Amino acid sequence: MNMVNEKSKLADLLDQDSVRKNLSNAQLVEKVLSRKEGRLTSTGAVRAETGRYTGRSPKDKYIVKDEITEGTVDWGPVNTPISEEVFDNLYNKVIQYLSEKQEIFSFKGFAGADEQYRLPIEVVNEYAWHNLFAKQLFIRPTAEELATHDSNFTILSAPTFKAIPEVDGTKSETFIIISFKRRIVLIGGTEYAGEMKKSIFSVMNYLLPQQDVLSMHCSANVGQEGDVALFFGLSGTGKTTLSADPSRRLIGDDEHAWSNRGVFNIEGGCYAKCINLSQEKEPQIYNAIRFGSVLENVVLDEETSMPDYDDNSLTENTRAAYAIDNIDNIVQPSVAGHPNTIVFLTADAFGVLPPISKLTKEQAMYHFLSGYTSKLAGTERGVTSPEATFSTCFGSPFLPLHASKYAEMLGEKIDQFNANVYLVNTGWTGGSYGEGSRMKLSYTRAMVQAALEGELNSTETVTDEVFGLHVPLHCPGVPDEVLIPKKTWNDESKYEAKAQALALKFHENFTKFDGVSESIQQAGPTFKG
Secondary structure: OOHHHHHHHHHHHHOOOOEEEOOOHHHHHHHHHHOOOOEEOOOOOEEEOOOOOOOOOHHHEEEEOOOOOOOOOOOOOOOEEEOHHHHHHHHHHHHHHHHOOOOEEEEEEEEOOOOOOOEEEEEEEOOHHHHHHHHHHOEOOOHHHHHOOOOOEEEEEEOOOOOOHHHHOOOOOOEEEEEOOOOEEEEEOOOOOHHHHHHHHHHHHHHHHHHOOEEEEOEEEEOOOOOEEEEEEOOOOOHHHHHOOOOOEEEEOOEEEEEOOEEEEOOOEEEEEOOOOOOOOOHHHHHHOOOOOEEEOOEEOOOOOOEEOOOOOOOOOOEEEEEHHHOOOEOOOOEEOOEEEEEEEEOOOOOOOOOEEEEOHHHHHHHHHHOEEEEOOOOOOOOOOOEEEEOHHHOHHHOOOOHHHHHHHHHHHHHHHOOEEEEEEOOEEOOOOOOOEEOOHHHHHHHHHHHHOOOOOOOOEEEOOOOOOEEEOOEOOEOHHHHOHHHHOOOHHHHHHHHHHHHHHHHHHHOOOOOOOHHHHOOOOOOOO
């Protein structure tokens, strides 16, 4: 496809009278209701259902393989290549499909709170509620910024357009395709709004490292003295709970970048899981869901339209999208200095990792590449014992470049800005899942607070025999015996067997990282094979 023709087709689409551009929250809510796309809830938020797809479709995600990406993208099961011909064909069909709609919706905004690195984006939607979602999740422009806004990447989302695999060259009716050459994300066949958010995150994970900026799947907050903390962790590790600290201001809850100027939020909103949400347990999230917010797949009371956050009959993955300024205790704009403390969170169901340990730079890079946590018994049919789960850099589905690139950048920034890195186990103690008990949240909070306040910097440590981690012998607010996992087990031989089993899992997972330096490989556990 000729680039001039491609831009012309998009420009022609956006010039149509059917395009509703940068509508206000109130205007979009009116459209959602009049078009019967969703319902107004008692909170003031709108609720939409996403139909068949209630989560991401990773097997239907592609990157166009061309002269730009061929030698830069880490091709494989995560980054699936698709040809320019397939993309061009689907692009033409989607443009035509959207041009025939009575009305479509456009939002212009940004990804990246630091003006030096922000990406101007435009999101074009078939659905009004998707456009409202985009307005909540991305950074909203001022009137002055909107007047001079020149999009550098465009999302075209047509959820009711379904691909024909044998004709269109896809695996299913659904497709999420990123073309870095065309600067377009093409989405069809799925109504799950999270595809838009994560597609732009993948785009930033490709573009930012080229500017010597590390993109990260983490939450971030800042203390009263200006000290910055990053929290990495997979689902169920406590990332949201521990970063939402009333004594610290939130920079953001999910996607950040670290430049030579400091840390900044990539987003302008939050996309929170809300299954079992309550005002008592998570008041910030609960109170943030108000007019302009979007609830996905949350069941409503038929008479009162009150959300029932405990009802998972549509999906366990119920979600709330809201602007970050719906939260009181935030940094505005979402920019701060360099991190003093980095926390890797893991929920170890084997019960063998220390509740807190300090990492060397090499260990930090090893555990960053590993991205370990546990899938617990009972969470899925057929899972009868804890399963080790590894997600590279705590966000492997969204990393277009080779994982070592992100790890090397992390190591360089740890060195350059002298950040302390801790591994915190929010999982089991005194035995593995089914025998031991979950680490008390009060202990975890005390350990994290001690790390953030520098109280563990000079504390005496002991080196863990299996994992090589530097474990503090004392921590304010935590009994000394809790800090050493082996001491919490009744049977030390059982502990040692479990520790060796987990060490083997780490070793097996790490074999996929070719080209990683010897010093990083040696920073992992010692396995007596």
